[in-house]
Amino acid sequence: MKRSVNVFAPATVANVVCGYDVLGFAVNAPGDEVIMRLRDEPGVIITKISGDEGRLPYDPAKNTVSLSVQHYLNHIGRPDVGVEIELFKKMPIGSGLGSSSASTVAGLFAINTLMDSPLSKMELVPFAMKGEEMACGYGHADNVAPALLGGFVLVRSYEPLDIIKLPYPEELFCSIVFPQIDVPTRDARQIIRSKILLKDAVVQWGNVAGLVAGLYTKDIDLIARSMKDVIVEPVRSILIPDFYKLREIAMENGALSFGISGSGPSVFTFTRNEDDARIINEKLQKHFLWLDTESIAYRSPINAQGPIILD
């Protein structure tokens, strides 16, 4: 049995433009790392957190990583096991890129590995959702499921939980720009209207169906045509300065799609190759600079593996 393990878990883009609360995918970068070591007494403790600028709690009863790891240990009937956790935040908090998911998934994958993997990745999803509930008051799966399973994921239903892995064209590339403005997930959810027009919903589920069809048939044009959001984006885009100008810049530079990652403020595009993603990132960052806003850019293919054990 291993005594310690070092795990990386990926950032994720939830919603994916037309699939509010049901679609998400993982990227190779950024992501978080966790080093976990068994210790001789019970209890989950956190010995180190870096990269969080002091924003995350060391208190095991308040940190989502320790909480979900303890929840897991209780569930598998091993509350006697104790571990110490070092958390290396290698991605920004509050970016809309599933930051808490990445940490939680890294922690759960680490403890499951140390326990000789009694649960599958799919079976870990509810534990990670519990972590999400603690992090942002809402136990959603559209970040944790792709972070755990890798790839493109559909959360068909929450009750009962029904998660489906979707295929995707391997050439699909993703560019992400995180403008350093503050948009708490709670606020981003609250500004969305609770009632919508049926005719808008019909447009949306036509597009969700089109996106899923495009993913199965690896039809890049259909994917691009389907990635429109007439419901959430018109509201959330007001939180991101110059959103429609940014879209114009992205689309003019070869983006297949442009939208908000999760609840924002990160924006992302799909492109046909890495070069397009790089150029789009440069142009979007330049525009943010012109708006006096610092930003961080990432580019990646869709991540296929989910969490991995590092050397």
Added chain:
Amino acid sequence: MKRSVNVFAPATVANVVCGYDVLGFAVNAPGDEVIMRLRDEPGVIITKISGDEGRLPYDPAKNTVSLSVQHYLNHIGRPDVGVEIELFKKMPIGSGLGSSSASTVAGLFAINTLMDSPLSKMELVPFAMKGEEMACGYGHADNVAPALLGGFVLVRSYEPLDIIKLPYPEELFCSIVFPQIDVPTRDARQIIRSKILLKDAVVQWGNVAGLVAGLYTKDIDLIARSMKDVIVEPVRSILIPDFYKLREIAMENGALSFGISGSGPSVFTFTRNEDDARIINEKLQKHFLWLDTESIAYRSPINAQGPIILD
């Protein structure tokens, strides 16, 4: 060049439970037949209509078949061509099975055949939609597209029109029962609320995405799990006597799903084989009889071809 042609076009099930206004499929039976003959002078005339109990107009300016055929001739620059049409209604009107679509599609396929097929079936869709607009005040495509193309069809978008053929498991069988009660399409549309809850819409597009994924992977269980409608059915089901009891009967007898076909009052199920479809039809018809309601039952695999030329 042919001087006359005899065409069959299939009935269709629109909405398919979770895909209101975006999904539809065709069945082998019932359907309508059209015999069309070129004549020596311009103008589209109707010389015979049978099976409609006198409900359809002979006036070419009022009949959707003649209107859409004339619209087609004008569009291809052949207003000089004249035809006479015999329409054999072999399915009930106002059943929710795309009755007007079947007639219109048969007429359009017939005239296109007589003109040596200048347009593809996909290109005929807008002409058939025009017919639907005249028949029920709303130019939808979820009946005419599957009636023309056969199979399972997604109408991703109306503006621009974007229609995608979906695969399906070949063993899927469909049972249909039409209770002879009157539910005009216009009324069935009007009782639907124009505003819905976002949380219901999320459930719905999770299911639409799940159904499309199930069709691509031919995963019968996923198809069955996804076929739930939390938006339209709760309202429209009040138009069908004992709807939830009928569902119970269908599900207890092996149905994968149960729902309203189009705007009703026909109900349909998917089953794994013809035997289940037959037994379900018997049980549902028996229940309708107990409700003092006459009904007509059909069963069919999903129709693959759309319209066909008869000998």
